[in-house]
Amino acid sequence: MADETAATETGAPQASHEIPDSENNGAKRKKLLSILAIVVVVVAILWGLWYFLTQAGRVHTDNAYVGADSAQVTALVPGPVKEVRVAGTQAVKKGDILVILDDADQRIALADAEAALRLARQHYSQADATADAARARVAARGADIAQAKARLRDANATVERARAELARRESIAGTGAVSGEELTAARAALASASAARDLAAAGIASAEATRGSASGDLGAAEAIVRGTTIDTAPDVAAAQARLEKARLDLARTVLRAPVDGIVTNRAVQVGQRIAAGAPIMVIVPIGTAYVDANFKESQFGDIRIGQPVELTSDYYGGDVVYRGKVVGIAGGTGAAFSLIPAQNATGNWVKVVQRLPVRIALDPEQLKAHPLRVGLSMEATIDTRGN
Known part of the structure; x- marks a missing residue:
């Protein structure tokens, strides 16, 4: 009994010490939880504020x-590749030379076009000169007609004189004042004058026909040059267009960069013959x-x-x-x-x-x-x- 009392007395103080320790631990735990909750709330508020200010919307x-x-670079004219001046991944500027084609065919075509233009100009000048000559012939035929009409008038006058001479001699032939020989000569003179008049009339018809032919030649010549100059004549303009195309084809044998960029997908080598429209590289x-x-x-x-x-x-x-x-x-x-x-x-x-x-x-x-x-x-x- 004394031992139990001693044990009770000894245990009483121990229980009194454990109760305050557990209360202190609980208080500390609550304090930590409160601080943690506050930190979480603050972090949540800060995150929400950051999201609203920087991420919302x-x-x-x-x-x-x-x-x-x-930009895809393509050949606009066919020909063998003479020189390639760029490599893949190379940076280029707009206008830089990329590829040069052999231009022998284009130079021959250019020379042919230049000769065709000179020939067209020559033909136009010839047609213009022909028109001038035709105008001169028409004017000359007009003068011939005037001369023929003048000869006809002279022949008519001669016929009238011959007729008057014949009539006068015939009126006095019965009196013996005119011999038969004179009468015959007067009749022959009238016939000759009439023939000359007919010849003059035929000369007028011939001159008019010649003038008609000259007028036709003039119309044909003027049809070529009418309303045009040597630069606007259709044949000359067509030859000039062919010459410009030949020059353009010659210029297109040098392929240049269309834009600034980087060369990619280069698919051309020296000596390769490329066709018109064939892609040879890309400029990015x-x-x-x-x-x-x-x-x-x-x-x-x-x-x-x-x-x-x-x-x-x-x-x-x-x-x-x-x-x-x-x-x-x-x-x-x-x-x-x-x-x-x-x-x-x-x-x-x-x-x-x-x-x-x-x-x-x-x-x-x-x-x-x-x-x-x-x-x-x-x-x-x-x-x-x-x-």
């Missing part, structure tokens, strides 16, 4: 790729590159043309942030314009969220400082808050 996609309106204008970002259809509620865009590329990493703006939205999804469009009117239809391409223009200065390449992947974030 922004749509993001990593399905974006760099593109450019590449990286200075005017753009981005096609494929956003989900559910993200287009606030996307508008002109909105600012931030972009990053794996090529440079997150340290380089490109600034751009939305310049266009495609007229249809990629699936709609694919070679074999999806047929959803079947029994095995499953809804798939579609993506619509958005064209984003980049800052030229940033492209100059950090050039991109076609096909690189990008991450794009459109700020729609200013909508």
Whole structure:
């Protein structure tokens, strides 16, 4: 009994010490939980504030790729390749010589066209001279007609005189004052004058016929040169056009870069004979590159043309942030314009969220400082808050 009392007396103080320790631990736990709750709330508030200030109203996609309106270089005239001055991946400027073709055939064609032009000018000058000669012949035939008419008038006068002489002699033939010989001579003179008159009349007809022939020649000659000059004559103009084409074909034997950019897909070698229209290389204008970002259809509620865009590329990493703006939205999804469009009117239809391409223009200065390449992947974030 004494032992139990001693044990009780000994245990009483121990229980009195354990109760305050557990209360202290509970208080500390509650304090820590309160502090943790406050920290969580503060973090949540800060995150919400950060999201509202920086992320709210922004749509993001990593399905974006760099593109450019590449220029395909093609040969416009056929011929063997004489010289290739660029290599793949080489940067070129607009107007730089890329390829030179052998121009022997084009030079011969140019010489032939120049000769044809000179010949056409010569023919025109000849036709003009022929027209002038025809005019002179018509004028000469007019003078011949005037002379023939004058001879006819003289012949008529001679006939009248001969007729009067014959009539006078015949009136006095019965008196014996005129011999038979004189009467015969008067009759012969009248016949001769009549014949001369008929010949003069025939001369007029002949001169008029000759003038008609000359007038026809004049019309034919004038038809070639009427209303034209040596530069506007059809034959001369056609020859001039052939000459210009020959010069153009000769100039086209030197192929130049149409734009600034990088040479890719070079498919031409020295000695190779290329046909007109054959593609030989592609020039990629990286200075005017753009981005096609494929956003989900559910993200287009606030996307508008002109909105600012931030972009990053794996090529440079997150340290380089490109600034751009939305310049266009495609007229249809990629699936709609694919070679074999999806047929959803079947029994095995499953809804798939579609993506619509958005064209984003980049800052030229940033492209100059950090050039991109076609096909690189990008991450794009459109700020729609200013909508």
